[in-house]
Amino acid sequence: xxxxxxxxxxxxxxxxxxxxxxxxxxxxxxxxxxxxxxxxxxxxxxxxxxxxxxxxxxxxxxxxxxxxxxxxxxxxxxxxxxxxxxxxxxxxxxxxxxxxxxxxxxxxxxxxxxxxxxxxxxxxxxxxxxxxxxxxxxxxxxxxxxxxxxxxxxxxxxxxxxxxxxxx
Amino acid sequence: xxxxxxxxxxxxxxxxxxxxxxxxxxxxxxxxxxxxxxxxxxxxxxxxxxxxxxxxxxxxxxxxxxxxxxxxxxxxxxxxxxxxxxxxxxxxxxxxxxxxxxxxxxxxxxxxxxxxxxxxxxxxxxxxxxxxxxxxxxxxxxxxxxxxxxxxxxxxxxxxxxxxxxxxxxxxxxxxxxxxxxxxxxxxxxxxxxxxxxxxxxxxxxx
Amino acid sequence: xxxxxxxxxxxxxxxxxxxxxxxxxxxxxxxxxxxxxxxxxxxxxxxxxxxxxxxxxxxxxxxxxxxxxxxxxxxxxxxxxxxxxxxxxxxxxxxxxxxxxxxxxxxxxxxxxxxxxxxxxxxxxxxxxxxxxxxxxxxxxxxxxxxxxxxxxxxxxxxxxxxxxxxxxxxxxxxxxxxxxxxxxxxxxxxxxxxxxxxxxxxxxxxxxxxxxxxxxxxxxxxxxxxxxxxxxxxxxxxxxxxxxxxxxxxxxxxxxxxxxxxxxxxxxxxxxxxxxxxxxxxxxxxxxxxxxxxxxxxxxxxxxxxxxxxxxxxxxxxxxxxxxxxxxxxxxxxxxxxxxxxxxxxxxxxxxxxxxxxxxxxxxxxxxxxxxxxxxxxxxxxxxxxxxxxxxxxxxxxxxxxxxxxxxx
Numbered sequence: 001x002x003x004x005x006x007x008x009x010x011x012x013x014x015x016x017x018x019x020x021x022x023x024x025x026x027x028x029x030x031x032x033x034x035x036x037x038x039x040x041x042x043x044x045x046x047x048x049x050x051x052x053x054x055x056x057x058x059x060x061x062x063x064x065x066x067x068x069x070x071x072x073x074x075x076x077x078x079x080x081x082x083x084x085x086x087x088x089x090x091x092x093x094x095x096x097x098x099x100x101x102x103x104x105x106x107x108x109x110x111x112x113x114x115x116x117x118x119x120x121x122x123x124x125x126x127x128x129x130x131x132x133x134x135x136x137x138x139x140x141x142x143x144x145x146x147x148x149x150x151x152x153x154x155x156x157x158x159x160x161x162x163x164x165x166x167x168x
Numbered sequence: 169x170x171x172x173x174x175x176x177x178x179x180x181x182x183x184x185x186x187x188x189x190x191x192x193x194x195x196x197x198x199x200x201x202x203x204x205x206x207x208x209x210x211x212x213x214x215x216x217x218x219x220x221x222x223x224x225x226x227x228x229x230x231x232x233x234x235x236x237x238x239x240x241x242x243x244x245x246x247x248x249x250x251x252x253x254x255x256x257x258x259x260x261x262x263x264x265x266x267x268x269x270x271x272x273x274x275x276x277x278x279x280x281x282x283x284x285x286x287x288x289x290x291x292x293x294x295x296x297x298x299x300x301x302x303x304x305x306x307x308x309x310x311x312x313x314x315x316x317x318x319x320x321x322x323x324x325x326x327x328x329x330x331x332x333x334x335x336x337x338x339x340x341x342x343x344x345x346x347x348x349x350x351x352x353x354x355x356x357x358x359x360x361x362x363x364x365x366x367x368x369x370x371x372x373x374x375x
Numbered sequence: 376x377x378x379x380x381x382x383x384x385x386x387x388x389x390x391x392x393x394x395x396x397x398x399x400x401x402x403x404x405x406x407x408x409x410x411x412x413x414x415x416x417x418x419x420x421x422x423x424x425x426x427x428x429x430x431x432x433x434x435x436x437x438x439x440x441x442x443x444x445x446x447x448x449x450x451x452x453x454x455x456x457x458x459x460x461x462x463x464x465x466x467x468x469x470x471x472x473x474x475x476x477x478x479x480x481x482x483x484x485x486x487x488x489x490x491x492x493x494x495x496x497x498x499x500x501x502x503x504x505x506x507x508x509x510x511x512x513x514x515x516x517x518x519x520x521x522x523x524x525x526x527x528x529x530x531x532x533x534x535x536x537x538x539x540x541x542x543x544x545x546x547x548x549x550x551x552x553x554x555x556x557x558x559x560x561x562x563x564x565x566x567x568x569x570x571x572x573x574x575x576x577x578x579x580x581x582x583x584x585x586x587x588x589x590x591x592x593x594x595x596x597x598x599x600x601x602x603x604x605x606x607x608x609x610x611x612x613x614x615x616x617x618x619x620x621x622x623x624x625x626x627x628x629x630x631x632x633x634x635x636x637x638x639x640x641x642x643x644x645x646x647x648x649x650x651x652x653x654x655x656x657x658x659x660x661x662x663x664x665x666x667x668x669x670x671x672x673x674x675x676x677x678x679x680x681x682x683x684x685x686x687x688x689x690x691x692x693x694x695x696x697x698x699x700x701x702x703x704x705x706x707x708x709x710x711x712x713x714x715x716x717x718x719x720x721x722x723x724x725x726x727x728x729x730x731x732x733x734x735x736x737x738x739x740x741x742x743x744x745x746x747x748x749x750x751x752x753x754x755x756x757x758x759x760x761x762x763x764x765x766x767x768x769x770x771x772x773x774x775x776x777x778x779x780x781x782x783x784x785x
Contacts, residue, residue, distance in 0.1 A: 192716055245605060
């Protein structure tokens with residue numbers, strides 16, 4: 001497993017079966033490589049999300065093919081599609097039900113800023129009700145763009161100070 | 169097999185107050201709103217226009233009278249012909265029209281949508297409530313006096329509104345939408361311009 | 376109004392044998408975020424044990440205000456919004472919309488443009504039915520079908536991307552033509568796709584068609600009678616599954632469909648299994664249509680050359696000749712000029728009959744645009760069909776109705 005994090009370089013012949021490392025890095029490594037998405041697939045971006053999960057742009061390579069529709073079991077909410085004012089409270093409630101640590105990817109123009117739907121019914125960006133970690137532009141974003149966003153999220157998680165948050 | 173011209177001729181013969189509506193594609197008639205159900209029932213029973221394709225309405229803007237026109241489209245699954253029936257609502261302030269849910273069950277949702285977006289009440293409808301906007305929404309969005317950006321109201325859920333401090337805001341249009349206007353007018357007026365030019369990014373909106 | 380239903384024998388005996396056994400109805404809200412609801416649909420159900428006594432669908436979670444937006448956009452500017460109506464078959468929506476506007480202008484497009492549109496529509500139909508099949512497979516527990524379907528859809532996406540520049544949300548058509556001609560070699564690639572697709576389609580359908588589990592979940596479930604189907608305004612495979620042979624491509628042909636030879640599958644019983652079979656057969660017929668269209672593919676113009684105030688002239692001319700420059704400016708800023716009047720046109724989309732009712736007061740922007748959505752009408756039968764069924768059958772019925780919330784809510 002290749003990682004830019006030097007503390008995690010590991011060769012079993014040299015180190016044996018015990019790996020000394022920082023707890024932060026171990027926790028972050030586990031979190032980045034099994035980021036289970038909660039697909040909030042609302043509109044067209046939801047179809048591209050399904051395409052990412054399908055065989056051509058396999059999201060399983062990143063450990064994220066487990067699309068958990070139950071918020072309790074998910075780590076990352078991917079808001080894929082237009083959030084309307086009618087839907088917004090439901091999105092927020094589901095976000096609240098997710099267990100920490102949790103992250104949000106705003107996929108597509110509609111989720112990031114309201115997209116081309118500047119109207120009375122569309123929430124102008126899901127960041128008005130949720131804290132967003134990664135914004136993906138595109139209408140819809142190519143699956144490669146979503147995977148790039150996932151990788152950016154992974155690099156963000158990899159450098160978090162998780163032990164401090166857990167401990168106190 | 170009844171040809172379209174026969175249908176309108178038969179309708180005109182039977183209903184005195186019915187008039188032809190100018191139309192280039194399908195036979196269309198204007199009826200007084202009180203007769204709409206009878207005309208539609210006649211079309212369904214005598215001429216086999218068995219499918220109600222669409223119920224909608226047009227808002228001709230605040231100054232016009234009559235302001236609202238309800239339009240029904242019916243299709244015959246055997247002759248594959250359409251007929252358009254249009255009726256002006258009597259009142260411009262509180263428009264009503266009769267419901268055709270007794271003739272076609274599918275009209276239920278179409279009428280709910282027309283009520284939701286345009287505010288036309290259908291008398292005789294079993295369950296007239298909003299269908300696309302949430303139940304407490306105070307406006308009828310498709311009316312011409314309602315701006316595209318929307319009007320500020322509360323989010324449908326109080327708890328979430330308190331938690332996020334979010335509201336239903338008017339979409340940031342910067343005075344727009346920046347688009348051409350419709351209707352026959354001279355070129356300078358029809359050119360694309362922000363619909364509301366009283367404010368922009370440089371000039372604050374005066375309340 | 377909930378219809379009467381009968382308990383199975385064993386339950387009936389229990390209920391009558393223990394009169395002091397008090398039961399209460401449970402209300403269950405399914406959605407709007409739910410893996411089986413094909414988008415943001417909420418079902419407020421009242422259950423008596425496993426059976427529904429009432430089912431009230433709540434829509435509007437994806438209502439984005441398309442019709443109001445249309446009153447503020449020129450006719451060409453609205454094309455991207457039509458992509459996102461039925462976002463599983465965007466090309467079909469594009470074509471339906473521009474044909475409606477062309478009817479308003481009484482504009483005829485040349486044969487090549489019509490052939491391109493037919494090929495696009497049929498490819499969109501295959502794409503939409505494949506996803507419907509895949510999603511239906513997942514709903515009833517079959518993951519493999521989803522994966523096979525998506526692999527084929529990726530091949531279609533590659534072809535769309537070559538033609539239009541985007542995988543889906545193509546915004547390909549314009550009033551009076553299409554945005555660009557087919558690239559060299561594209562029709563041969565589509566032909567090759569059709570040839571390799573037919574055996575894969577058979578293999579994918581074989582996974583479900585005689586599958587005991589699938590048949591148990593779909594045969595005699597969600598039966599829609601002919602009268603109900605017509606009364607609720609159902610169209611497309613849902614209507615044909617119930618035995619009404621209405622297909623707008625055959626009955627009111629548009630865009631040159633009358634020159635092609637194809638069959639229209641019609642079901643017998645109107646249950647979920649019939650609707651599934653109708654969709655499978657429609658995919659085979661689409662392949663047949665595409666191959667005919669490619670075989671007969673005409674040369675010539677791909678846009679209406681004489682509609683100078685409606686279709687923007689080619690860029691080379693715009694930058695060198697005064698008249699084309701003016702026309703281009705007018706079309707882009709003011710919009711394609713349409714006469715005053717109204718038009719209603721329905722096209723046979725994969726989901727059903729997508730209709731556009733456009734009221735114009737002249738100029739480049741419509742006064743009112745009503746989008747008659749097939750999914751909206753297809754869903755209206757849900758309260759009637761679901762009452763008396765079990766909760767797990769509701770999932771099966773939703774999958775068989777194959778609706779899309781983007782279109783339903785607009």
